[in-house]
Amino acid sequence: MKASRRLALCAVVALCAPLAMADDFPRPAELEPDVRFWTRVYTEVDTQSGFLHDARDLSIVYETLRLTPGASQRARNVQVADAKERYGRILKKLATGARQGLSAEEARVLALWPEGISAARLAEGVGDLRFQLGQSDRFREGLVRSGAWMPHIREVFEDAGLPQELAVLPHVESSFNPAAYSHVGAAGMWQFTRSTGRRYMHIDHVIDERLDPFASTLAAAQLLRHNYEVTGTWPLALTAYNHGAAGMRRAIRLHGTSDILTIVRQYRGRTFGFASRNFYVAFLAALDVDRNPEKYFGAVRRTPALEYEVVELPDFLSVTALEHAFGVDRATLMKSNPALMASVWSGSKHVPSGYTLRLPRRALSRPVGELMAGIPDAERFSEQTPDLFHQIVRGDTLSTIATRYGASIQELVDLNALGNRHSIRAGQVMRLPAAGAASSAAEITVPPADGVYVVRRGDSLSSIARRFNLSENALLAWNALSDRNRIAVGQRIRLAVAPDEHVVVASAEAVVADTGPAADEAEQVADVVAITASEPELSAAEVAAVESAEPTSGEEAARLGPQVLAGAHPALSADPGDYTVADDATIEVQAAETLGHYAEWLDLRASQLRRINGMSFSRPVVIGRRLKLDFSRVEPAEFERRRVDYQRSLQEEFFVTHQIRNTQTHVVQRGESLWVLAQRRYGVPVWLLRQYNPDIDLDNVRPGTKLVIPELVETERRPTAAAHEAPPRGQKLMASSGPTIE
Template structure:
C-alpha cells in the first residue's frame, strides 16, 4: 500500500493535478445542464471511448424493457439487442439467448466441416474476421446481458430537480465540481429510497459500513435514506477520495471500488492513468461494475448535458424542494408527533423514510436534533409552532433505553420476542442476526423496551414490505397483492408510475376480504398448507389470493384473505353446520360414510367445526333436505 501512496504522491508532484481542478465551480441554472470545466477534470482516454459509447446507448437509447447481449471486456461487440416488452418470463428469454450465442461460439471453435452459417459469419465479423479457437471459447465465457436504463434515466432527470439545487450548493461548498451531481443517475436513477441486493441504500447508494463514517446508520435513523444528509456525506467521501488519489477518474472509481482497492490497482499496474488501470488491472474484486464505473459516469455526464439529443420532449425537472427547518429540540414519540401536528401517522412515516421501524412501533422516540419532514400540502411555518408545543409537553430528555437479555437453554429468538412482546424482526436487526443464524447460550442480546410490539414491521398499519424487482410494474405488483394500482400508489405517496424503480421498498397494505371472502388471522404454528386445508382450498389458491410465492413466509398476527372455494369438476362445496357429522353429511348427499372419509381424508373420529369447508363428490341423486 505504501508504494501506491508514494506513486500517487509522485504523480501529484509531477503536476498530474492542476490548481484549476480544486477551485469551486460556478453554479448553473437548475436542470439546464452543467457549466464547462477544465478538460483535465474528467478526461476520456482513447481506450475508454468504446465503453463510453456503450453506456451512452444504455442510458440514452435502450429502455429497461430490453437490453444488449454483449462481450463483457470488449463493449464494442454487441451480439443482439433484446426487446422483452411482451415476455412473461424475461429472465428465461435472456438465458436462452445467452446460451444460443455460447453454443454458436463453441461450434465455431470446433470448426464445423459444413462451414459457418450466416449468423456464425456475423459473429466472426464482430470478433475481427478470423479469431482463433481459443479466442472464440474465451468470447463464449465473456457473454453478458446489460439491461437498458433510458426510461429510468429520463424519469431520474425529472426527479433530480427536487434536490439538484441543494446538491449543487453542497458540492460547491466542498470545492467540488458540479459534474459530480450526475453521480446519482449511475447509482440510483436519482431515487432516494432504492436498496441494492448488496445492501447499499439511498440516492447515493452508501453501504452501511461506509455510511457510518459520515452519518448515522442504525435501526432508529438511517440517514442514507435522507437525500440531504446523504448528499453531504457523499460530498465528504468524494472530497476524501480525491485528496488521497489525486484525480477525479481515480476518485470516482474509488466511490465504487474503495480507496484501498484503487491504490492496489495503481501499485499493480504502476500507473495512475485510469485507462491503463481499466485495461490492464485484473484484481479479484475489480469486476465489470468497477471497470465500467468511470465510463458510465462519463456517459451520463454527456447525456445530462444534452438530454434533448436522447429524449423528446425534453424532460423538465421538478421544482426544487427546501430542506426541512423543523429540528426537534427533544426526543419525541412518533404517536405524539402525529397527533399533535394533526398529521396521519402513515403520512408522516412516508415523509420521513430515514426513521426506522422502532420509531413507528413506539420502541424508540424520534431522535433529538432530527429534521422532521412534512407531507406535501402542510405549511412548515404553521407546523413549527405546533411542533415546539409538542416537544415542550411530550418531549423526552433521553431516548428510550434498550434492555439486555442473556439466552438460556431452550431459548430461541422467536420465544424471546414473544416473552417480551417485541417484534422478532426488530430483535434481529438490533443484533445483526440473520434468519438462519443460531443464538448461543450466554450471548448478550439487545432488546427494545418490553411490550412495544408483537408484530412484524409496518403491521401496525396492516402493511408488509416488498422490494421492486427489475421486471415489475406497479400494476403487476398491485394485481399480485389483490390491490388496485391507485391504492398501492396512494399508500406509498407515488404520483407518477415512473417513480417506482427496481430496488425500491414499497409498503403494501394487507388485502381486504372482498364480497364472498373471509379474513383469517394467522395463529402460532400455522402454515399456508394448514390454512388452505382448514378452508377447503388448495395451497396455490391461498398463495395467489394473498400475493405470496414460495419465497414468502407468513407471520403470526398476519391477516390473510380466504377466497371463496371453487368446486372442481365432479364435486360440490359444503360448509359444515352445527351438529353435523361425517355420517350425516354422507347420508345427505347419498354417499357411504367411508366414501366421504376417503375423499376428504378426514378421520371419522375427528370432530367437525361449524364453518369448515368440505369438498363432497357428486352422486346422481339430490341431497336430502
C-alpha cells in the first residue's frame, strides 16, 4: 500500500520541474539575529532554563533565567513573571528619558539597545517582554533519533524533487519524535492535524498513519510541495506549514510581495503571532545545527536506520496470528508499526487487509513470504470486526458498561480514544469490543463524526429528525431555530446537546447525571464525538494565545511543540482559500458557495445581497470574484465562523472516503468542459480543483492553460453523504454543464 504510494509520488515528479534551486532558502542580513537567537535556544540552554528577551528584536536578550530545579509549573510561571516585572520596571524608567544616575543593572539593560533608542520603543519593550524555554536537551535527543528516519526522509524528498534541506523540519516540529502529540491535536513526527492528515493518510480508530514515520513522510512531501505551488517560495511554503496556506497568500496579497523579510516584519494577521513569524528562522537555525552538530554538542551518535521487511497483508489478521507466524513478539510489532491503534493491540480489531506490515529484518528466521504463507486459513478473515456500540444513559459509568459487555475499562478508553476516563455523557455512543456485544448493542443511525449535519437540497427539519430518531423540538432548541419551516442548504444542524453540557465527576467513576430535558433528548441521538480523538477547533483568540505561549517546562513545551501548528482554522490549514471578510466588507467567492449560503450566514434574504451587488435574479455568483456583504445583523467574525464551519464540514466529509495520492498536470484543450474534466474524467470536486489552482480564473480558462489535478484514491471507509454532487445552484462555473473552453 505504502510502496505503491511511493512509486506514484515518484511518477508524478517525473512530469514536474524540480522544486529545488540554489537559493531556495534566502537569509537576509536582517534575519541573521533571529537565526542566531534560535541557534542559541537549540544549543545553549536546556529545558531547565530560558531566555528573557524582546519579542520583536531577538538580539535583545536580557537574561538567561535558570528555573528552580524540581519546582512546580506554577512556581516556574511565578519565577518568570517576577523576572518580567523586574525588567518591566527598568524599561519604564528608561522610557521616561532617564540617563543619569542609573544603577549598574539599568545601565546594562540600556546598553543592550541600539544607541539613541527612542523612549517610545523602550515603552513598547515592556509589552514585548517574553520568555523562551531552552531546547538544547530536546534538540540533542532529536539529533540522535533523526538517524533512524533521515535516510528515508531524504530519499522521499529526492524522489519528490524537494530540497534536501527540508529533511530537518522535524527538528522544529517534534524533535524527530514519531509519537509526539501537541495540545492543538497535531500528532507524529511531522505534526499533522487529523483533518489535514486525512487528505493524505488513513486516520481512524484502527489506523493513524500520522504516527508512522514512513507514511507521514510521504504525506509531508505532498503538503510541502502543495504549499510551494500555492505560495511560490520555500520560506513562505515553510511558514504555511505552520500558519496555513491561506494566511500566507493573504499576506502576499496585502503586502504585494512574497519577500519573507517583509512579511515576517510587517504582516499583522490576527493569528500571525510569534510562533508563525519565527517558524522560518527557527528552521534555518535547525538546519545550521543539524549540519554541524559537533560544533555545538560534541560527538553525536545518531541512531542507525533499522532494516525492515515489509509485507502487504492480503487478509484481515489478528495480532496474535502475526506474532505466531513471524515469531516476533507484540512489543516488536508495536514498535515497528506505530500506526496501528490500541483497538488492534487489544484484539478488538484485526490488522486491516491491505495494511503494509513492517518487520525488523534481523528478527525473521525465514523470508517474509514463506512465513506469511504459513498462516492457516482459519486465522484469515475477509472483513474487519464490525463496530458495535452502546448508547450511554443516565447512571452509566465506564465500569458498569465494561462489566455489562465483558470488557475492561482500559479497552473502552483505548477503543474510544477517551482523553479522560471520568468524562462521559448521556447520549454519547461508545464503541465496544466485539466479543459478547452483538446481542446488546442497539443498532443506531450514526451522524457525522462531529455531531453536526449539513443540510442538503430536499431536506426538511422533520426529515432530519426522523433520520436520526430525534424530535423536531429538540432540533429547534439545540439550534436556536424559531421557524421549523426555514432551513437552508449548507446550514449546520447540531444533532446533540453542546459538549459542555455533560457532567464531569471528580471521582474514580464518571456517572452520567440527569441534566434536565436536554439530557432526555440527548439519549436519543448517536453522538460519536468521543469515538475518535478529534483536534480542537481553535478560535482566533485561542490561536493568538497559542502563538504567544511561553512554556516554562519541558513537559509543557512537549505539549505545545517547539513551534506549534497555528492558523486560525487548523482543519483548513492546507486550504489556500480565503474565507475572511475584507475591511471593505467584501469577500472572495469560493467554490461550493452560493448567494443562499451567504444570506443564511448573514441572517438576511438573498434578494438583499442581489440588490447591494446590482445582480439580477438569474445572475449567479462567480468563483474568485468579490462580493459586497451586509453585516447589519451578523458580525464579520460570526460570518467567518459559519463560513469556515461549512467548508470544514464539506472537506472533512470528503476526506473520510478519499485521499490525495499525487498530482498531475492537465493542459486544457479547446472544447473541453471544466465540469466534465473535474467531475467525470478526474473525479475531483470543484473546491479541491480550485485549491490546487488558486491563481487561475476557472471561469475564464484558455486553451493551453496548465491545471494541477490532484489524484484521488478511495478509501475503504464508507461514505456518509454524496461527496460528488451537482454544482450548487446560484454559482457560476460548473453551474450546469460548466463552461466549455473556446
